[in-house]
Amino acid sequence: xxxxxxxxxxxxxxxxxxxxxxxxxxxxxxxxxxxxxxxxxxxxxxxxxxxxxxxxxxxxxxxxxxxxxxxxxxxxxxxxxxxxxxxxxxxxxxxxxxxxxxxxxxxxxxxxxxxxxxxxxxxxxxxxxxxxxxxxxxxxxxxxxxxxxxxxxxxxxxxxxxxxxxxxxxxxxxxxxxxxxxxxxxxxxxxxxxxxxxxxxxxxxxxxxxxxxxxxxxxxxxxxxxxxxxxxxxxxxxxxxxxxxxxxxxxxxxxxxxxxxxxxxxxxxxxxxxxxxxxxxxxxxxxxxxxxxxxxxxxxxxxxxxxxxxxxxxxxxxxxxxxxxxxxxxxxxxxxxxxxxxxxxxxxxxxxxxxxxxxxxxxxxxxxxxxx
Amino acid sequence: xxxxxxxxxxxxxxxxxxxxxxxxxxxxxxxxxxxxxxxxxxxxxxxxxxxxxxxxxxxxxxxxxxxxxxxxxxxxxxxxxxxxxxxxxxxxxxxxxxxxxxxxxxxxxxxxxxxxxxxxxxxxxxxxxxxxxxxxxxxxxxxxxxxxxxxxxxxxxxxxxxxxxxxxxxxxxxxxxxxxxxxxxxxxxxxxxxxxxxxxxxxxxxxxxxxxxxxxxxxxxxxxxxxxxxxxxxxxxxxxxxxxxxxxxxxxxxxxxxxxxxxxxxxxxxxxxxxxxxxxxxxxxxxxxxxxxxxxxxxxxxxxxxxxxxxxxxxxxxxxxxxxxxxxxxxxxxxxxxxxxxxxxxxxxxxxxxxxx
Numbered sequence: 001x002x003x004x005x006x007x008x009x010x011x012x013x014x015x016x017x018x019x020x021x022x023x024x025x026x027x028x029x030x031x032x033x034x035x036x037x038x039x040x041x042x043x044x045x046x047x048x049x050x051x052x053x054x055x056x057x058x059x060x061x062x063x064x065x066x067x068x069x070x071x072x073x074x075x076x077x078x079x080x081x082x083x084x085x086x087x088x089x090x091x092x093x094x095x096x097x098x099x100x101x102x103x104x105x106x107x108x109x110x111x112x113x114x115x116x117x118x119x120x121x122x123x124x125x126x127x128x129x130x131x132x133x134x135x136x137x138x139x140x141x142x143x144x145x146x147x148x149x150x151x152x153x154x155x156x157x158x159x160x161x162x163x164x165x166x167x168x169x170x171x172x173x174x175x176x177x178x179x180x181x182x183x184x185x186x187x188x189x190x191x192x193x194x195x196x197x198x199x200x201x202x203x204x205x206x207x208x209x210x211x212x213x214x215x216x217x218x219x220x221x222x223x224x225x226x227x228x229x230x231x232x233x234x235x236x237x238x239x240x241x242x243x244x245x246x247x248x249x250x251x252x253x254x255x256x257x258x259x260x261x262x263x264x265x266x267x268x269x270x271x272x273x274x275x276x277x278x279x280x281x282x283x284x285x286x287x288x289x290x291x292x293x294x295x296x297x298x299x300x301x302x303x304x305x306x307x308x309x310x311x312x313x314x315x316x317x318x319x320x321x322x323x324x325x326x327x328x329x330x331x332x333x334x335x336x337x338x339x340x341x342x343x344x345x346x347x348x349x350x351x352x353x354x355x356x357x358x359x360x361x362x363x364x365x366x367x368x369x370x371x372x
Numbered sequence: 373x374x375x376x377x378x379x380x381x382x383x384x385x386x387x388x389x390x391x392x393x394x395x396x397x398x399x400x401x402x403x404x405x406x407x408x409x410x411x412x413x414x415x416x417x418x419x420x421x422x423x424x425x426x427x428x429x430x431x432x433x434x435x436x437x438x439x440x441x442x443x444x445x446x447x448x449x450x451x452x453x454x455x456x457x458x459x460x461x462x463x464x465x466x467x468x469x470x471x472x473x474x475x476x477x478x479x480x481x482x483x484x485x486x487x488x489x490x491x492x493x494x495x496x497x498x499x500x501x502x503x504x505x506x507x508x509x510x511x512x513x514x515x516x517x518x519x520x521x522x523x524x525x526x527x528x529x530x531x532x533x534x535x536x537x538x539x540x541x542x543x544x545x546x547x548x549x550x551x552x553x554x555x556x557x558x559x560x561x562x563x564x565x566x567x568x569x570x571x572x573x574x575x576x577x578x579x580x581x582x583x584x585x586x587x588x589x590x591x592x593x594x595x596x597x598x599x600x601x602x603x604x605x606x607x608x609x610x611x612x613x614x615x616x617x618x619x620x621x622x623x624x625x626x627x628x629x630x631x632x633x634x635x636x637x638x639x640x641x642x643x644x645x646x647x648x649x650x651x652x653x654x655x656x657x658x659x660x661x662x663x664x665x666x667x668x669x670x671x672x673x674x675x676x677x678x679x680x681x682x683x684x685x686x687x688x689x690x691x692x693x694x695x696x697x698x699x700x701x702x703x704x705x706x707x708x709x710x711x712x713x714x715x716x717x718x719x720x721x722x723x724x725x726x727x728x729x
Contacts (some may be wrong), residue, residue: 113531145704
């Protein structure tokens with residue numbers, strides 16, 4: 001917003017306003033010497049995780065713009081992507097065509113799920129987050145019903161190697177070897193020992209540009225208006241419900257595509273658990289990058305991925321070095337993820353209350369003025 | 373026309389009103405459970421052992437569901453932060469065993485030891501919830517998760533030494549699950565247990581729940597209890613009437629937390645095992661949906677809601693696996709439980725009448 005400021009001032013202001021990222025930088029600065037990883041290894045890991053996760057996290061930005069908070073329902077998109085990937089693997093379409101087909105297949109499915117999610121969220125205004133959080137659990141049950149019981153019995157699955165031995169249901173792990181890193185390896189470059197998946201990064205960059213462009217469109221402006229004040233937006237003739245619905249659908253579709261990118265990098269899909277943690281880790285990463293429930297930028301996404309995942313890489317080894325127990329590091333990073341989300345939510349709610357109180361005081365002051 | 377309305381409409385209206393009051397999802401769930409009971413004998417399952425199962429599961433879980441009541445009454449919403457209290461209970465359980473108590477004594481010592489933890493946690497948790505009025509449910513969820521994951525580290529680090537709980541060789545950290553038959557396993561369930569053929573009634577556990585439920589009921593009818601209800605139904609009005617809203621809310625959170633601590637101990641004595649680490653993560657949602665199934669809303673809950681809800685929810689949980697297995701040799705109970713419990717919470721969250729607080 002303050003375009004006049006120099007980049008140095010911007011950075012200072014940014015650090016001043018964001019205690020969470022600073023805390024993370026301190027943790028990381030403390031862990032790096034303890035663990036003693038080589039810079040090349042660390043950079044390689046960070047670049048891999050950046051290209052793996054950034055698209056998924058970008059999908060969270062639009063609902064925040066529309067004032068719907070952190071979209072825990074992004075898990076729905078991830079589920080759609082997994083179903084698409086199961087089919088593609090079953091049809092044995094490998095490499096880039098397989099991946100593109102999976103993306104295409106995921107779109108109608110995640111759009112449908114997003115529509116459903118958006119409808120429910122419109123009925124639960126003011127508590128979108130807890131509702132979208134419960135939706136993700138609810139749909140996880142539905143997902144299991146489809147994948148564990150219907151696939152192979154009602155929905156045709158051709159090959160036995162992805163079916164459970166009992167004849168129906170998908171195995172707990174789907175092998176994506178033939179799709180593994182097909183996007184990352186195309187156009188990959190090596191810079192001083194660090195492998196950079198150029199194409200993936202280009203796609204992420206293109207997505208960022210699309211989001212920047214989207215903010216300037218009529219729809220984007222409407223979303224921001226709805227996010228600031230629903231009643232004012234309604235008075236201005238914006239169809240609030242429809243705008244909110246669209247923001248959730250876009251987010252879910254993007255999450256689906258992001259999940260395909262994520263899984264092609266992993267090269268292996270845990271059928272019943274890949275999606276369950278993804279929402280939490282993406283949201284935590286975004287918040288670590290300095291975003292809040294009502295404000296998030298593309299910068300937050302990248303800073304967040306880098307800081308959060310550096311911590312992720314370091315924590316187990318740091319835990320092992322300090323306490324002699326690697327498991328502690330793993331629990332620590334889960335604790336930090338939950339803790340960060342908690343802190344962000346608390347900060348958001350206290351800020352909201354303070355603003356409300358501020359408005360009340362202003363009104364009282366105005367009344368006093370009037371009395372005089 | 374008017375003649376007809378006088379006679380026909382009131383009855384139809386009353387029926388419709390009663391149905392609306394009861395709620396369609398509740399009706400479906402109750403009908404489903406009834407259907408399960410009717411089908412069960414045809415699948416070869418013994419009717420009385422089914423009833424016994426439902427009784428047992430009820431006695432394990434009812435106190436955890438009861439822990440929802442105080443917070444709902446004071447307007448703090450559904451207590452998604454149940455794990456906070458559960459952790460206090462687990463501290464009581466492990467410390468009681470660590471300090472060498474056995475048998476029934478260990479159960480009451482566990483409650484006694486858990487109490488200061490529950491009060492301390494409850495005060496901190498209540499203080500936080502007072503800071504963020506209106507956003508309780510989401511934050512409660514994540515406070516619960518944070519506490520559980522923090523204690524995942526603590527169970528590893530804290531210097532427990534008792535061989536029954538700690539990892540044997542390394543001597544560091546507690547096991548994920550350990551049996552408690554030497555300590556307080558079945559302490560309540562076996563007390564005054566009644567057995568008629570295949571029907572077994574865990575009288576002691578039911579009486580214990582009845583006692584706690586009565587205490588809560590009695591409390592809600594005292595002056596402070598009425599104040600709590602007033603705070604829940606209209607905080608502005610309550611403040612105008614001179615009630616200290618924040619203190620009442622704090623009290624309700626401490627009560628809920630303590631009940632959750634006792635609730636997990638009751639659960640363990642029935643289940644026969646103590647589960648640490650990630651187990652408390654999954655405890656909140658079943659309890660929340662049970663009380664909702666029982667007819668509670670986000671700001672109204674009674675003891676009756678607790679009893680009905682726990683019976684319906686646990687009934688479905690215990691009946692579906694047996695019936696489904698017998699019928700089509702397919703166990704979709706886990707999926708069904710997820711869909712039913714979360715669907716019920718969604719239903720409650722999206723109802724307009726409950727949205728305005």
